[in-house]
Amino acid sequence: MSELLIRHACVVDPVNRISGEIMDLAVRDGRIVESVSDRAEVIDAQGFLTMAGGIDSHTHICGTKVNFGRYMSPEDMRAGRTLKKGQMHSTSGYSVPTTYGNSYRYATMGYTAVLEGAMAPLEARHTHEEFMATPLQDTMANVLFDGNWPVMEAVRDRDVKRVAAIVAWVLTAVKGFAIKITNPGGTEAWGWGKNVTCIRDPVPYFEVTPAEIIETLIRANEILRLPHSVHLHCNNLGTPGNYSCTIGSMDVAPDLNKERQSLYVTHVQFHSYGGTSWKDINSKAHVVADAVNRKPHIVIDMGQMMFGKTTTMTADGPMEFNLYKLHHNKWSNHDVELETGSGIIPVYYSRKSIVNSVMWAIGLELALLIKNPEQCLLATDNPNGSPFVKYPEIIALLMSNPYRQAEIATLPPETESRISLPAIDRELDWNEIAMMTRAGQGRALGLRKLGRGHLGLGAIADIAIYPLSIGAIDPSKEYTRVIEALRLTRYTIKNGKVIARDGEILSNRNKTTIWVRPKIPEQHRMDHDPDFIRNFERYYTVRMSNYPVQEAYVPESTCIETEAVW
Amino acid sequence: MLHEDVVCPFCACLCDDLKVETDNGTIVKVDNACDLGNHKFLTDDDHRLKEPIRRTPSGWTSATLQHAIDRTVEILLGADRPLLYGWSGTHGEAQSIGVHMAEVLGGVIDSTTSVCHGPSILAIQEVGHPGCTLGQVKNRADLVVYWGANPIEAHPRHMSRYTTYTDGFFLDRAFKERKVIVVDIRRTQTAEVADEFILIKKGGDYAVLSALRAIVRGKSDMIPATVAGVTKEQLLRIAEMCKKAKFGAFFFGMGITQTQGKYKNIRNAIELVDELNRHTKFTLTPMRGHYNVYGFNEVCTWMTGYPYAVDFCRGMAFYNPGETSAVDILARKECDACLVVASDPAAHFPKDAVRHLGEIPTVQIDPYPNTTTAFCELQIPVAVTGIDAQGTSYRMDGVPIRVKSILNRGYPTDTDILGEIYRRIKEAKRV
Ligand code: SF4
Ligand SMILES: [Zn+2]
Numbered sequence: 002m003s004e005l006l007i008r009h010a011c012v013v014d015p016v017n018r019i020s021g022e023i024m025d026l027a028v029r030d031g032r033i034v035e036s037v038s039d040r041a042e043v044i045d046a047q048g049f050l051t052m053a054g055g056i057d058s059h060t061h062i063c064g065t066k067v068n069f070g071r072y073m074s075p076e077d078m079r080a081g082r083t084l085k086k087g088q089m090h091s092t093s094g095y096s097v098p099t100t101y102g103n104s105y106r107y108a109t110m111g112y113t114a115v116l117e118g119a120m121a122p123l124e125a126r127h128t129h130e131e132f133m134a135t136p137l138q139d140t141m142a143n144v145l146f147d148g149n150w151p152v153m154e155a156v157r158d159r160d161v162k163r164v165a166a167i168v169a170w171v172l173t174a175v176k177g178f179a180i181k182i183t184n185p186g187g188t189e190a191w192g193w194g195k196n197v198t199c200i201r202d203p204v205p206y207f208e209v210t211p212a213e214i215i216e217t218l219i220r221a222n223e224i225l226r227l228p229h230s231v232h233l234h235c236n237n238l239g240t241p242g243n244y245s246c247t248i249g250s251m252d253v254a255p256d257l258n259k260e261r262q263s264l265y266v267t268h269v270q271f272h273s274y275g276g277t278s279w280k281d282i283n284s285k286a287h288v289v290a291d292a293v294n295r296k297p298h299i300v301i302d303m304g305q306m307m308f309g310k311t312t313t314m315t316a317d318g319p320m321e322f323n324l325y326k327l328h329h330n331k332w333s334n335h336d337v338e339l340e341t342g343s344g345i346i347p348v349y350y351s352r353k354s355i356v357n358s359v360m361w362a363i364g365l366e367l368a369l370l371i372k373n374p375e376q377c378l379l380a381t382d383n384p385n386g387s388p389f390v391k392y393p394e395i396i397a398l399l400m401s402n403p404y405r406q407a408e409i410a411t412l413p414p415e416t417e418s419r420i421s422l423p424a425i426d427r428e429l430d431w432n433e434i435a436m437m438t439r440a441g442q443g444r445a446l447g448l449r450k451l452g453r454g455h456l457g458l459g460a461i462a463d464i465a466i467y468p469l470s471i472g473a474i475d476p477s478k479e480y481t482r483v484i485e486a487l488r489l490t491r492y493t494i495k496n497g498k499v500i501a502r503d504g505e506i507l508s509n510r511n512k513t514t515i516w517v518r519p520k521i522p523e524q525h526r527m528d529h530d531p532d533f534i535r536n537f538e539r540y541y542t543v544r545m546s547n548y549p550v551q552e553a554y555v556p557e558s559t560c561i562e563t564e565a566v567w
Numbered sequence: 568m569l570h571e572d573v574v575c576p577f578c579a580c581l582c583d584d585l586k587v588e589t590d591n592g593t594i595v596k597v598d599n600a601c602d603l604g605n606h607k608f609l610t611d612d613d614h615r616l617k618e619p620i621r622r623t624p625s626g627w628t629s630a631t632l633q634h635a636i637d638r639t640v641e642i643l644l645g646a647d648r649p650l651l652y653g654w655s656g657t658h659g660e661a662q663s664i665g666v667h668m669a670e671v672l673g674g675v676i677d678s679t680t681s682v683c684h685g686p687s688i689l690a691i692q693e694v695g696h697p698g699c700t701l702g703q704v705k706n707r708a709d710l711v712v713y714w715g716a717n718p719i720e721a722h723p724r725h726m727s728r729y730t731t732y733t734d735g736f737f738l739d740r741a742f743k744e745r746k747v748i749v750v751d752i753r754r755t756q757t758a759e760v761a762d763e764f765i766l767i768k769k770g771g772d773y774a775v776l777s778a779l780r781a782i783v784r785g786k787s788d789m790i791p792a793t794v795a796g797v798t799k800e801q802l803l804r805i806a807e808m809c810k811k812a813k814f815g816a817f818f819f820g821m822g823i824t825q826t827q828g829k830y831k832n833i834r835n836a837i838e839l840v841d842e843l844n845r846h847t848k849f850t851l852t853p854m855r856g857h858y859n860v861y862g863f864n865e866v867c868t869w870m871t872g873y874p875y876a877v878d879f880c881r882g883m884a885f886y887n888p889g890e891t892s893a894v895d896i897l898a899r900k901e902c903d904a905c906l907v908v909a910s911d912p913a914a915h916f917p918k919d920a921v922r923h924l925g926e927i928p929t930v931q932i933d934p935y936p937n938t939t940t941a942f943c944e945l946q947i948p949v950a951v952t953g954i955d956a957q958g959t960s961y962r963m964d965g966v967p968i969r970v971k972s973i974l975n976r977g978y979p980t981d982t983d984i985l986g987e988i989y990r991r992i993k994e995a996k997r998v
Contacts, residue, residue, distance in 0.1 A: 063869075065965055068865055068868050068869050069696070069965075071868045071869065071872050071873075072688070072691070072692075072864065072865075072868045072874050073691050073692055073695055073696065074692070075692055075872070075873060075886055078872030078873060078884070078886070082883045082884070083883065084881075084882040084883050085670055085671075085879075085882050085883065090667075090670060090870075091670060091871075091879070091882060091883035091884055092872075092883075093871060093872025093873070093883070093884050094872050098872075099868075099869060099870060099871060099872050100869050100870065101870070102872075123700065123702075123966060124700075124965065124966060124967060126959060126967040126968075126969065127865065127961075127965070127967045130659065130866075130869075130959060130967070131869050134663070134869060134870065150736075192703060192707060192814070192848070193707070193813065193814065193848055194844060194847055194848035206737070322844065325695075331693065331694045331695035332694075332695040332697065332841065333691070333695040333696045333697065333698070334695075334696075334697040334698060334699070334850070335696075335698050335699060335700070335965070336698075336699035336700065336703045336850070337699070337700050337702075337703070338699075338700045338701070338702025338703050338705070338706060339702060339706075345695070346695070539734065539736075540702065540705075540706055540736050541702055542700065542701045542702040542705060542728065542729060542966070543583050543966065543968060544572040544583050544584055546571070546572045547572055547574065547583045547968055547969065551969055553969075
């Protein structure tokens with residue numbers, strides 16, 4: 002039995018309606034409890050801001066394309082090196098750090114769980130290998146279904162049960178967490194160097210539309226009763242005028258779940274552009290935010306873009322090629338048979354660029370115009386919009402209008418007429434920030450009931466204590482202090498153990514990989530389906546028996562079993 | 568006992584459809600493998616080193632495993648600048664321990680990459696890599712190009728599993744519909760089955776690639792009558808085939824990475840493929856040799872940020888191939904101890920580098936005696952990954968496959984031995 006008592010914590014825990022109360026938190030065996038014995042280890046939180054561990058619901062930190070981002074970019078590796086020190090391995094990388102680099106940086110920012118945004122099932126083993134080398138966060142993986150042949154065939158046959166059965170087989174086989182669709186249909190078209198423009202374009206050969214793929218997968222998701230909803234990266238990313246496509250995609254989503262959203266739309270900043278070309282691009286964040294405000298069954302994340310150097314990487318192969326043709330830097334692409342694609346290019350977001358300035362404003366506008374913070378989560382699509390180490394700055398921007406105005410003053414003057422940010426004076430409070438960085442993620446991922454994203458009795462004792470007395474400062478004016486404090490926790494606690502203190506890592510390993518195993522009726526399982534097996538053996542280049550990720554790749558494993566409603 | 572869907576641990580095709588029959592601890596039959604794969608499975612038993620051996624003034628003598636590990640730890644701890652080299656013939660879990668070990672020791676770790684596809688990586692680091700998994704090629708490609716690669720001899724099932732001779736979803740009569748272009752400086756066996764064979768003068772790859780790029784860009788009028796021995800007429804024909812293809816797949820081998828021009832050749836090839844993507848779909852894949860040479864690049868990258876040739880002497884990862892690569896460190900007589908794992912540097916390195924291996928304490932961890940054995944002080948035999956050890960391996964296209972253990976020959980695995988050495992080193996260094 003291990004016990005911990007955190008005294009004088011200034012707790013912000015919106016799920017349990019605690020908003021800046023000074024209190025003690027008792028922890029036994031990794032869970033929050035009513036009280037502990039006097040033998041408990043004691044930590045004095047000194048009245049500092051204390052929240053549940055941060056959860057990143059969309060980030061790219063592990064797997065084939067992330068590693069290729071490192072592999073092709075020694076210049077980025079050199080840009081972020083740290084020495085081997087104590088328990089810490091040396092690290093490399095600024096926008097695409099090594100696994101230890103990601104893990105340490107997230108830990109010292111108070112993040113204890115992360116969802117890898119895109120895992121190609123065929124290469125899942127790779128993602129899990131990197132998860133094993135990401136020692137201090139609980140890890141989950143979105144599984145890509147955007148160009149899955151058997152799924153598209155079943156969608157074409159309007160057989161939602163079959164779609165559910167295929168998804169169940171794949172998720173179980175690859176030890177994945179949720180259904181991800183990246184540019185639905187577009188990644189398959191990219192197999193021929195083509196793309197789809199929006200949700201009504203048919204996918205070459207398969208003759209299904211992105212809209213049909215999205216809707217059927219949402220229904221299949223709820224048949225399987227998965228913890229998370231479908232996680233969508235819309236078609237047409239990063240194109241002027243794409244906001245209507247984004248809204249159209251949201252309109253496709255039925256409202257099927259009482260406890261959480263039915264559709265999670267990711268990095269919406271990249272999908273809220275007005276205009277007809279790069280010349281007249283403008284923000285349509287207000288239109289998209291309106292749509293989200295009217296649709297409680299949709300949750301989005303910001304996909305905030307921050308100025309500076311980074312690397313873009315996504316399963317959206319055609320988008321990356323288009324981006325490459327703009328930037329002429331270097332381009333990698335990796336299409337995955339029967340499943341999906343991916344692309345990578347380095348970019349520099351400049352505040353001298355009107356386009357980049359508009360992008361920067363859009364992310365913030367979304368967060369400020371969407372009324373319920375649990376419907377707009379804080380993320381940068383790390384590292385696409387910016388590396389996650391910029392989260393503290395984003396939080397400060399959301400909490401301070403003066404900070405925003407000061408930033409706007411540094412942008413090209415032409416920007417102002419294309420955005421609505423200068424006129425928005427909303428400033429978020431700590432409750433809202435907690436909702437956007439942990440509580441909302443707990444709900445959106447379906448993990449709140451499992452004790453994540455909050456600090457109620459029985460919750461998992463993942464706790465972040467930031468060196469900031471929130472009662473004593475005004476974030477609107479003292480935003481630089483907010484940034485400083487959020488960069489480095491005083492303590493990060495995971496499962497009741499201190500893993501980081503003042504930037505120093507104090508644990509070798511403290512994690513689990515969360516994955517799902519949906520149970521469906523035996524007779525519908527794909528392992529018995531002659532068609533599925535025949536096509537698998539005929540068109541994949543690995544045998545079906547060698548495809549599933551073995552137990553050896555999840556030495557620390559939390560399997561969520563669900564019972565499908567068939 | 569019949570083992571199905573066994574993975575072949577020989578070349579980076581990583582065929583996973585073998586049937587292997589074992590009886591009483593020996594392999595009696597292998598189905599579906601090529602000659603190279605067959606040979607590895609069927610003659611494995613004859614070649615194994617039975618126990619650790621150590622060199623004495625009067626010749627080789629056997630050593631206990633305990634002694635062998637003690638001595639290895641002593642050598643590594645006593646070295647100022649140890650080199651940990653090899654890694655392409657073992658599983659990822661062992662490679663990962665190797666990287667950790669290099670970090671704790673402040674040593675240099677490098678893999679066989681630096682003498683095979685190292686130049687490809689340098690080119691990729693300049694211009695990127697438009698690639699795909701092999702199944703994309705199998706199901707879609709109507710044009711396959713092998714440049715400086717001879718799969719019939721080096722990757723015997725490449726064409727039958729992934730390209731020319733295999734069924735493809737989008738091809739009705741795949742064998743007839745797919746065209747094959749082979750480019751080489753001599754008429755190889757693979758050239759014999761090509762629809763178009765381009766015979767290039769030695770050292771002419773760069774020029775021919777440039778010519779093709781120019782033609783694809785619409786600048787054919789500047790091309791002379793012949794380029795490195797290739798007629799303009801043929802170049803025009805080839806460029807047209809490439810542009811007309813629905814899906815083209817470009818494979819390249821050491822005939823272009825390790826010849827005149829080296830990484831510049833690859834950069835040019837990548838830029839040609841990039842150019843072709845403005846007309847149609849084209850991908851590019853290096854024909855990696857050893858079954859898990861790519862795995863080392865992957866492991867080393869997520870752990871250190873760099874695919875090979877990593878120097879930890881500054882307490883963090885430093886990468887500069889040509890300076891931090893094994894051949895260079897040996898030739899400069901910089902390292903004062905060497906651990907060789909799952910490779911045979913003495914068979915491939917230049918003379919100077921090999922000579923230095925013999926002058927410093929060198930330990931080899933390898934199932935078989937090989938050329939390098941002659942330069943070692945100590946060799947520890949281990950289980951063969953894919954026969955009596957399991958673990959992760961990365962195919963040439965990056966698809967990770969778990970290689971199986973199909974019998975037990977009583978050897979420790981690379982992971983066992985390296986894990987123990989690493990544990991002892993950490994203990995001594997108090998980490
Ligand atoms: S092609 Fe390579 S992997 Fe396949 S059987 Fe032959 S040697 Fe083994
Ligand atoms: Zn993403």
